[in-house]
Amino acid sequence: MSNTNTIKIGTHNGHFHCDEIFACFLLKNLPRYADAEIIRTRDPKLLAECDTVVDVGGIFNAEQKRFDHHQKTFTDTFHSLRPEKPWTIKLSSAGLIYVHFGQEILKELLKKEAMDDSVRDHLSKILFDKLYENFVQEIDAIDNGVDIGENMKYRISTNLSARAGYFNPAWNDPNPTEKEETGFKQAMELIGKEFLDRFHDYIHRWWPARSLLEQAIAKRFDIDSSGSILVLDQPLPWREHLFDIEQEEKEKLGDKIKYVLYPDSNKTWRIQAVPLNNKSFENRLSLPKQWQGLRDDELSTRSGIPGCIFVHASGFIGGNATYDGVLTMARRSLELEHTKE
Structure with missing residues (x-):
């Protein structure tokens, strides 16, 4: 009882x-x-x-x-x-x-x-x-x-x-x-x-990734005068945090950040384009079309940047052997976009 x-x-x-x-x-x-x-x-x-x-x-x-x-x-x-x-x-x-x-x-x-x-x-x-x-x-x-969606081909059990x-x-x-x-x-x-x-x-x-991303955002103008490039010292889950921080600081940040650079497990460097939103496959600024789908020497020759490793066919991510190389890829991408304008 x-x-x-x-x-x-x-x-x-x-x-x-x-x-x-x-x-x-x-x-x-x-x-x-x-x-x-x-x-x-x-x-x-x-x-x-x-x-x-x-x-x-x-x-x-x-x-x-x-x-x-x-x-x-x-x-x-x-x-x-x-x-x-x-x-x-x-x-x-x-x-x-x-x-x-x-x-x-x-x-x-x-x-x-x-x-x-x-x-x-x-x-x-x-x-x-x-x-x-x-x-x-x-x-x-x-x-x-x-249901999770229309015309489902199978159910999750x-x-x-x-x-x-x-x-x-x-x-x-x-x-x-x-x-x-x-x-x-x-x-x-x-x-x-x-x-x-x-x-x-x-x-x-x-959550610990947020403070590291905030530090990168605070230093963005030290990286490039545009303020459009972030550099992380290690790979971390940055996407959701970035959109949350931008939402909280709309007037200050807007959607100006275009690229995030970080080292990978092979001690080379990656450049990743910031998507339009957290669920989007479209980017604020994809890596240049003339680089997309290219690798190694062909990419380095086409871009004029030594050490290039790859750019994905969709332009959302790329790689370079060095930090200086990947930073140059980001800056060149921004320059090419301004040239279009």
């Missing part, structure tokens, strides 16, 4: 899904829910006794802490609840909990990391968007039957929602109720670990 003073999270019993499991996991990362008891039932009387109810009950009312999305009248998306956000897929119970509690949960998780409070607050806002777009949104879409579903008892399981409770907990461990793995990857691998 449960303690009457224990916080209770209610969700439905029977066949479970990724969205309500993840919703419960998220809530239990808040101190006030850490010791909460999860009540799995469809009995309205038992649900009425729960402090918070997810994915059952036919009500969405954040003030009453009721977060169901199955009612016909429910059409909410991240964008409809937070108009400044772009995502328009209908929310599941996972998305509902994330929209209302996600940033608070991320701040709690970040308390375990060594960083200044100002950095922690800034990072929680950035991760709030990034984790919705790259983790939670998929759960919302699958639970609501939203190994996504997180599918793997969580495998913990449900089989149709012919002799003890389905017992297996259901065990499976729910196992699925929560799976989903929780995957979420935390993604969270830690972002803060320990992805």
Whole structure:
């Protein structure tokens, strides 16, 4: 029998899904829910006794802490609840909990990391968007039957929602109720670990790249008077950070940065064109057409730049044996573009 003073999270019993499991996991990362008891039932009387109810009950009312999305009248998306956000897929119970509690949960998780409070607050806002777009949104879409695209040639059967579903008892399981409770907990461990793995990857691998990119941006006029060329001391995930920083500093940066230079694992150098946006295959300024698809001596001769290794056929990336060589490729590309004008 449960303690009457224990916080209770209610969700439905029977066949479970990724969205309500993840919703419960998220809530239990808040101190006030850490010791909460999860009540799995469809009995309205038992649900009425729960402090918070997810994915059952036919009500969405954040003030009453009721977060169901199955009612016909429910059409909410991240964008409809937070108009400044772009995502328009209908929310599941996972998305509902994330929209209302996600940033608070991320701040709690970040308390375990060594960083200044100002950095922690800034990072929680950035991760709030990034984790919705790259983790939670998929759960919302699958639970609501939203296909990833039109005319699909095959379906992905190994996504997180599918793997969580495998913990449900089989149709012919002799003890389905017992297996259901065990499976729910196992699925929560799976989903929780995957979420935390993604969270830690972002803060320990992805986020540290931002400060290095900011340093490169600050030094860009030391590299070239145009301010259009960035130089990194090592390969790192710069694309998303660059667009985020440009968005934050629109008036100062605009879209003037055209090329990023960095050393590769072979101790040669790469030049990469900045795309129009984070998902685009078009570039702000591709490497010159007359270089595209050429390699080695032929490229060096055509460009007049010693040490050239290659330029991709689409002009988005190229290589040179030395830093001076790759910098010259970037500067020559800018000059050729100005000549066209």
